[in-house]
Every structure is written in C-alpha cells, then in structure tokens.
Amino acid sequence: MRISGWGNYPVIDSSVDSPLSPTQVEHCMLAGFNGIARGMGRSYGDSSLSSHVISGLSLHHLLDFDNETGVLRCQAGVTLADILDLFVPRGWFLPVTPGTKFVSVGGAIASDVHGKNHHIDGSFCEHITELDLMLADGRIERCSATHNRELFHATCGGMGLTGIILSAGIRLKPITSSYIDEVTLKAPDLTAIIEMFEQYLSSTYSVAWIDCAARGKRMGRSLLMLGEHAIDAPLRNATPHNRSLPFNMPEHTLNRYSIKAFNSVYYHRKFFARQQRRIHYDPYFYPLDGVLHWNRLYGKKGFTQYQFVLPQESSAEGMRQVLERIVSAGRGSPLAVLKSFGRENDNFLSFPRQGLQLALDFKINDGVFEFLNDLDSIVLDHGGRLYLTKDARMSEAMFKQSYPRWQQFMDVRTRYGADKVFNSLQSKRLGI
Amino acid sequence: MQRVMIIGATSAIAEATARVYAKRGDALALLARNQERLQSMAEDLKIRGANKVLTRVIDVNDTENHTTSLDGTIAELDGVDVVLIAHGTLPDQRACEADISLTLNEFATNATSTIALLTHLANHFEQQGKGQIAVISSVAGDRGRQSNYVYGAAKGALTIFLQGLRNRLAPKGVQVLTIKPGFVDTPMTAEFKKGLLWAQPEQIAKGIVKGIDKRKDVVYLPFFWRYIMIIIRSIPERIFKKLKL
Numbered sequence: 241m242r243i244s245g246w247g248n249y250p251v252i253d254s255s256v257d258s259p260l261s262p263t264q265v266e267h268c269m270l271a272g273f274n275g276i277a278r279g280m281g282r283s284y285g286d287s288s289l290s291s292h293v294i295s296g297l298s299l300h301h302l303l304d305f306d307n308e309t310g311v312l313r314c315q316a317g318v319t320l321a322d323i324l325d326l327f328v329p330r331g332w333f334l335p336v337t338p339g340t341k342f343v344s345v346g347g348a349i350a351s352d353v354h355g356k357n358h359h360i361d362g363s364f365c366e367h368i369t370e371l372d373l374m375l376a377d378g379r380i381e382r383c384s385a386t387h388n389r390e391l392f393h394a395t396c397g398g399m400g401l402t403g404i405i406l407s408a409g410i411r412l413k414p415i416t417s418s419y420i421d422e423v424t425l426k427a428p429d430l431t432a433i434i435e436m437f438e439q440y441l442s443s444t445y446s447v448a449w450i451d452c453a454a455r456g457k458r459m460g461r462s463l464l465m466l467g468e469h470a471i472d473a474p475l476r477n478a479t480p481h482n483r484s485l486p487f488n489m490p491e492h493t494l495n496r497y498s499i500k501a502f503n504s505v506y507y508h509r510k511f512f513a514r515q516q517r518r519i520h521y522d523p524y525f526y527p528l529d530g531v532l533h534w535n536r537l538y539g540k541k542g543f544t545q546y547q548f549v550l551p552q553e554s555s556a557e558g559m560r561q562v563l564e565r566i567v568s569a570g571r572g573s574p575l576a577v578l579k580s581f582g583r584e585n586d587n588f589l590s591f592p593r594q595g596l597q598l599a600l601d602f603k604i605n606d607g608v609f610e611f612l613n614d615l616d617s618i619v620l621d622h623g624g625r626l627y628l629t630k631d632a633r634m635s636e637a638m639f640k641q642s643y644p645r646w647q648q649f650m651d652v653r654t655r656y657g658a659d660k661v662f663n664s665l666q667s668k669r670l671g672i
Numbered sequence: 673m674q675r676v677m678i679i680g681a682t683s684a685i686a687e688a689t690a691r692v693y694a695k696r697g698d699a700l701a702l703l704a705r706n707q708e709r710l711q712s713m714a715e716d717l718k719i720r721g722a723n724k725v726l727t728r729v730i731d732v733n734d735t736e737n738h739t740t741s742l743d744g745t746i747a748e749l750d751g752v753d754v755v756l757i758a759h760g761t762l763p764d765q766r767a768c769e770a771d772i773s774l775t776l777n778e779f780a781t782n783a784t785s786t787i788a789l790l791t792h793l794a795n796h797f798e799q800q801g802k803g804q805i806a807v808i809s810s811v812a813g814d815r816g817r818q819s820n821y822v823y824g825a826a827k828g829a830l831t832i833f834l835q836g837l838r839n840r841l842a843p844k845g846v847q848v849l850t851i852k853p854g855f856v857d858t859p860m861t862a863e864f865k866k867g868l869l870w871a872q873p874e875q876i877a878k879g880i881v882k883g884i885d886k887r888k889d890v891v892y893l894p895f896f897w898r899y900i901m902i903i904i905r906s907i908p909e910r911i912f913k914k915l916k917l
C-alpha cells in the first residue's frame with residue numbers, strides 16, 4: 241500500500257497491519273514485526289513511514305470514563321474528533337489540542353502535541369494519567385509520570401520509537417459552553433508581537449498569524465488571536481464538514497503572488513486594532529479541518545512544514561534573521577503560525593521549550609531544500625530546534641545537536657529492546 | 673428504546689452502526705466470534721450511551737448452535753426489535769478455483785450461515801408480528817464477475833432469499849431490508865487501493881440506520897451504486913462475458 245504523511249512527501253510502499261485487539265498486536269510482535277506505528281497520518285514527513293507499519297486505528301474503543309474526575313481511558317486509535325463529538329455535549333473538552341482534530345490519541349502522545357494554551361497548560365502528555373505500551377517482546381508495560389518514569393518520558397514525544405501505545409488515560413477539562421470568546425489584536429511589527437505575547441500571558445489561548453511577506457519596517461506584522469472559553473453559551477456539537485478537495489491541484493495554484501495577495505488580504509481584513517467575536521470551538525481550533533485534504537492544494541510533489549522554536553533569549557534576533565531570509569528568497573508561506581511557548585517538560589524528545597516558535601509551509605520544488613538548510617543554520621546558531629512530527633529532511637547532526645537528551649532516549653530504547661524493532665524512515669535518517 | 677441484536681458485530685460496518693444505536697440510548701446484543709474484541713466493544717458502546725450491552729460468542733458456521741444462541745440472546749435482551757446480520761468474508765477467488773472445500777466454506781460463511789440464522793429468526797419475528805430484519809448483502813450479488821463470483825454468488829443467493837422472506841413477512845408487519853454496500857474501507861478490503869468510489873464505515877452505518885428507520889426494502893450504499901449497478905446489469909451477456917471485470 242502507498243502511504244505518506246500529511247505533506248505527501250515522501251510517499252512509500254508499505255505493508256500495513258491493522259490489529260483489532262491488543263492480542264493481535266502481540267501476534268504482530270511475536271511474528272517479528274520491524275517498523276513503526278501509525279495513526280491518522282497527520283504528521284507531515286516520514287515519522288510514521290516504514291516498509292512495515294502497524295496502524296493503531298482499529299484500536300478505537302473507549303475503555304472507561306470517570307464523571308467526577310473527567311479522566312477518559314481509551315485505546316490509542318481513538319481520534320480527538322471522536323472524543324470531542326461525544327464529550328463536548330457532556331461538558332468536557334480536550335486539555336490540549338493541535339490545529340487538527342483528525343489525529344489519534346496514540347499520535348498525539350507520540351508527538352507530545354501542543355496547542356494554543358501551551359504557555360499555560362503545557363503539552364498533551366502533561367495531561368496523560370498513564371499509558372499502556374506494547375514492548376518489542378509483546379509484553380505490555382504501564383507507565384506514567386510516577387511509575388516507570390523513564391519509559392513514560394521516552395514514549396511521550398518519542399515518535400513511536402519505544403513501542404506501540406495501546407491505550408492511555410487523558411484528563412479532560414470541564415467546560416460550560418462549546419464557544420470561545422476571541423479577541424484579535426494587530427501587531428505592526430516583530431517587536432510589538434513579542435511584547436504582546438508577554439502582555440497577554442494570562443490568556444488561556446494565544447497564537448499569532450504572521451505575514452512572512454512583509455518587509456522593512458513592517459517585518460513581522462501579525463494578528464494576535466486570544467481566546468477564552470465562553471461561560472454563558474450553549475454546549476453544542478460541531479456541524480459536519482464535508483468540503484473535501486478530491487484532487488491534487490495543478491502545481492501553480494499557490495504561487496508567490498497568490499500567497500502574497502492572500503497574506504495582505506488577511507491582514508487588512510481586520511480594520512480595527514481590536515476585534516471581538518464569539519465563535520464555536522470547531523472553526524476556532526480547526527479552521528482547516530473544514531476543507532478535508534487541503535494538503536492536496538500543494539500538488540503532487542507535496543510540501544513540507546518547517547516548524548522551529550528558538551530559546552527565549554535569542555528568539556527576537558533569530559526570528560528576525562529567519563524572516564529576512566524568507567523575504568530575500570521570495571519564498572512565502574500562506575500559513576505562518578507564531579506562538580510563544582511555556583516551559584519545557586521532562587520528555588526526552590518533546591519539541592516545545594520556552595521561546596518563540598514559527599511554523600511555515602513550503603511546497604517541494606527546486607531549491608527548497610537548499611533554502612531550508614540555510615534556515616537550519618540560523619535556527620542552530622540561535623540554539624533552536626525543529627519539530628520532529630513536521631520534519632522530513634533534517635540532518636542527523638542537527639538533530640543530535642538540538643535535542644541534547646537524545647542519548648538518554650536511546651538508553652531507554654536499548655534497555656527495552658526497542659532500538660532493534662521500532663524504526664521509521666525518520667529515525668534511520670536521524671541516526672536513532 | 674429499541675432492542676437491537678447484531679450478528680457479526682465486530683465487523684467495521686456493524687460496529688459503526690452499533691455506535692449510532694448506542695448514541696440513541698438503545699439496548700444492544702452483540703454476537704461475534706472474537707471474545708476480546710466483543711468485550712472491549714461492549715464497554716465502548718456503554719460509554720457512548722447504550723442503555724445496556726450484552727455479548728455472546730458465536731461462529732456463524734456452527735449452525736447446530738444457532739437456535740440456542742439466538743433464543744438465549746433474545747431472552748437476555750428481553751425481546752428484540754431490530755436484527756442486523758453483518759458477518760462476511762471476502763474469498764480469494766483464485767484460491768477458490770483450485771479448492772472445492774474452500775469454495776464451499778466461503779459460500780457457507782457468506783450465504784448458508786446467514787440463511788440458517790434467518791430461518792430461525794424469521795419464525796420468531798413472524799410470531800411476534802413486528803420488528804425489523806436488516807442483512808448486509810453486496811452490490812457484488814447483482815451480477816457475477818470473473819474476479820469474485822464465489823462471493824458474488826453467495827451474496828446473490830442471500831439477496832434472493834431476502835426477497836422471498838420479505839414477501840412472506842411483509843403482510844405480518846415485519847420489515848426485511850437488503851443492504852447493498854459498494855466499496856467500503858474496512859479490514860475486509862485492507863489490501864485494496866482506495867479511490868473516489870470508496871466509502872467509510874460510518875457513512876454506510878448512517879445509511880443502514882436510515883434504511884431501517886424508514887422501513888425500506890433495499891438500499892444501495894452510498895446511493896450512487898444503484899445507478900452503477902443498473903448500468904452493469906444492463907450490459908448484454910454476450911458483451912459482458914468478454915469484459916475483464
């Protein structure tokens with residue numbers, strides 16, 4: 241079967257098993273499985289690619305829900321969309337959510353995903369009460385932040401490289417409505433947006449959309465979007481979206497000019513410095529989920545997302561250099577998401593750390609990899625790193641330099657015999 | 673609240689259908705042969721809102737035990753309003769051509785076993801004078817093709833059996849629904865390359881429940897398969913036999 245990540249780059253042939261129960265996963269292990277787990281395939285690059293893959297999606301059962309504490313135990317193939325569908329009307333929400341709800345719980349743990357509330361609530365795995373992991377030898381090991389700690393911290397954010405996550409407990413958060421009160425503020429340049437992130441640190445949700453095509457004085461101009469759960473509004477499900485793009489678009493649909501036009505329309509759409517609205521959580525958190533398979537807009541060759549974080553101290557300078565590089569190369573990105581992260585956690589390979597992070601999409605075309613290598617040196621020079629779940633091209637040297645705990649991660653993997661059994665195209669490329 | 677019995681309950685399409693009923697707060701009895709899967713499915717459906725969920729392990733080819741299994745389940749469920757029969761296998765056509773007993777076994781799983789189950793269930797429903805019987809057949813039963821005529825013949829037999837049963841039970845107030853899905857992305861079709869015509873089990877499940885609620889006779893799912901099959905059926909045999917289908 242042909243499989244790929246969300247960026248449609250790379251695409252490989254793989255044999256995919258979809259075990260229906262933990263026992264069937266065990267059978268795969270005992271039959272000599274060698275490869276990686278896969279969920280919804282929403283990671284962009286090659287994290288979930290290997291010539292043999294175990295899909296966790298048929299392990300999609302809810303196991304237990306505690307109405308008092310809000311702890312939901314479920315199998316790893318359950319999607320965040322499924323959880324929202326069922327639990328929002330009952331007054332519960334995800335403690336942390338990425339920008340798409342079409343990800344599996346297993347994938348969310350393996351990438352230790354973050355959301356717009358990272359500066360307050362940390363990343364997804366900080367709300368995991370415990371998880372059950374199938375090890376290379378078919379044994380099931382339960383781990384948490386207090387029990388089998390090292391295995392837990394290697395598995396959370398560990399990109400599937402410690403074993404197959406079978407199930408987990410997630411602490412849901414109580415809500416009284418399914419709406420978000422959103423305030424949008426204009427920031428004229430990079431200095432302003434950095435200050436505004438500081439100023440609005442107590443907002444539950446905050447994220448900025450940055451215009452990467454803006455140059456000179458306007459460089460870094462952004463829209464900061466803050467959000468709070470509305471209190472006095474109904475609890476209601478999202479309406480089903482179905483505006484799927486059935487085909488890959490011709491290569492030129494998103495070119496430099498259309499991207500530029502799109503950016504400035506978006507910026508000027510907001511005439512006032514401050515705009516307020518009440519919006520359903522679905523379009524608020526998942527604006528792109530409305531167009532299923534929007535990734536096909538990038539054409540057949542696919543695209544890659546470049547997402548990096550810079551440490552607090554060097555954020556401003558590093559970000560300025562990256563933006564300058566983008567403008568001078570004339571490579572824009574219709575979607576550039578800027579966010580200020582909260583503190584780093586104990587997971588060995590988790591991406592977030594305190595500082596500014598930026599995510600940019602790039603079409604795969606001539607020169608894009610050379611260009612990204614340039615960005616790599618800026619990121620490295622400023623002590624930053626790239627998000628593994630978006631990566632399809634980082635070098636081993638860069639990975640090992642920017643994820644200093646990789647050796648500890650390897651020690652745990654070796655101890656559990658995972659290094660010989662679980663690997664992806666990405667792990668091979670990164671030398672782990 | 674409806675009392676819904678599902679045979680072959682661990683099938684992807686059946687499970688998606690069970691979730692629709694669970695959300696409505698109905699009572700469910702699940703019959704299938706994978707105990708572990710049944711158990712975790714039952715817990716899942718309870719959290720999703722099912723009023724109660726019973727499980728029973730059966731192999732549909734153990735026809736001697738059908739009476740006991742079915743009567744036992746109906747008693748435990750306190751009666752039955754809706755039955756959905758969903759089990760099936762997709763035979764390896766080439767392997768069947770070389771193996772008589774494989775062919776007969778596949779035919780048994782996809783046709784005879786269901787006919788056996790229906791024979792007993794029909795009497796129960798006839799006697800209670802109400803209720804709904806829904807069975808998953810397939811568009812493959814509408815015309816024989818070289819690539820899967822063992823499966824097609826079994827589903828075709830089932831379709832004809834259901835026509836007769838509908839004719840018998842209609843006056844008694846019992847609905848008999850023949851469900852004909854097209855291509856569905858499930859474990860059964862894991863090996864196939866998926867294209868535009870493929871549907872997800874959740875989509876099929878919605879169509880099944882709608883067909884039951886509206887007391888339909890036959891549903892093609894998704895609907896466009898009705899038109900595709902009209903065209904396929906209308907091709908004259910002397911041409912059809914030369915096609916590579």
Ligand SMILES: Cc1cc2nc3c(=O)[nH]c(=O)nc-3n(C[C@H](O)[C@H](O)[C@H](O)COP(=O)(O)OP(=O)(O)OC[C@H]3O[C@@H](n4cnc5c(N)ncnc54)[C@H](O)[C@@H]3O)c2cc1C
Nearest residue numbers: 279280281282283338339344346347350353354399400405
């Ligand atoms: C539109 C869009 C927006 C996004 N926004 C964000 C965001 O805001 N923040 C963020 O953090 N991420 C974001 N992401 C990335 C996404 O959340 C992660 O890539 C997530 O891991 C995808 O989950 P998945 O189920 O699709 O996993 P896959 O892509 O299938 O796999 C991802 C990784 O998880 C591992 N994995 C999957 N299942 C298991 C399992 N059962 N056991 C062990 N390992 C497993 C795989 O081996 C692989 O390494 C976004 C992605 C998209 C497409």
Ligand SMILES: NC(=O)c1ccc[n+]([C@@H]2O[C@H](COP(=O)([O-])OP(=O)(O)OC[C@H]3O[C@@H](n4cnc5c(N)ncnc54)[C@H](OP(=O)(O)O)[C@@H]3O)[C@@H](O)[C@H]2O)c1
Nearest residue numbers: 682683684685706731732758759760810853855856858860
């Ligand atoms: N998928 C399609 O494209 C498609 C198209 C048209 C019609 N259909 C029909 O839809 C129905 C559901 O299939 P599906 O697509 O949902 O596939 P599926 O998930 O593979 O389900 C098939 C189910 O049948 C069960 N089964 C097989 N032999 C059995 C036996 N002897 N005793 C008890 N149970 C048995 C299997 O149980 P185990 O897991 O224990 O093996 C499995 O749960 C089938 O009737 C199929 O023919 C499917």
